[in-house]
Amino acid sequence: MKEELAQRLVRGLKDAGVDFVSYLPETRLSQIVPLIRDDPAVELIPAASEQEAVTIAVGATLGGKQGAVYMENTGVYVSSYSLLVTGKQLGVPILLVIGYLGGVPDQRNSFLYATIGKHTVPVLEGLGIEYQIIEDGQKLENKIRDAVRAANAQRAPYALLFAGEFSE
């Protein structure tokens, strides 16, 4: 991902009101981590599992933050339980910022990731979590703002799956 895209992604999160991010790092979007870490306006909390990252973001959101979770799409599988019971069942809006490995638009797709990518969207749909796949920087800030607004309106997690230019 070009540095400019990483900067726009982080700025887009901030402009949308996101002030708390729990995360496990991955490869495609990892440039956003130091940018968030260096920004005092956003609290960045490392977790040991995506399942945990979701529960921490849910707790922070209940505590008044606009919470987000940054993870690889493998984390959707790992965290599906906490997404369902704390995100959906309890009805807590969190933004999911997901590196979408193995999907068709993943520019670094290979046999290692294809199966992971193929099942990501069906799993999100099975969980009832709305999503958008973002492949380039066109209207990026608007898409992030729309996603946060949708999460808050629906009192539910909303997922942004980043691929295409974000996976270069």
Added chain:
Amino acid sequence: MIRHACLELLAGKMTDQLVVTSQSGQRIEWAQISRHEGNLLLGMMGCAIGVATGLALALPQRKVIALDSDGSVLLSLFNLATLGNLRPKNLVVYIFDNGVYSGSRISYPTATAGNTDLAAMARAAGISNACTITEITEFESKGIGALTSNELGFFVCKVDESLLHREISRPNTDLAENKYTFVRYLERTEGKIFPLVGRG
């Protein structure tokens, strides 16, 4: 040691703390003992410590309490490593460890009935103030005492298996109602509108 007796002691110390419970007997017993608006009675296992951690980080001026069980913590052992490094000073975790999956109704033993020591695991993960409590007097001195300290506390409270929670009424507030009561209480006491609620 009986869990209900521990919870009664704890309830007597409640002021403006926030309490997050996992699903199992302590959720039912705590809901009967305490009608505090700052109670968040989660309906699932393996999530209470994570949610309590997020609350503690978002509201560093508030004391946050997690009420959990051995079976639930065994589902989310990753919490130990994260707490051991974050060490939120305003979080106190009580694990009511009865050594069985009591909800299974066959009292099937958990790992803590065997060789697993959750307090030792917590200390090894970096939670320095982690210990096992076996007596109610110790629960009062160490466990309740931690509410006034400025340090992450992690207390594995060894309790007898009790079926009391099956004899008392389950909470009649659903998860959504509990959530809104909890968040409205926070909004009122924190003096601000939370994004989660927003305006219609």
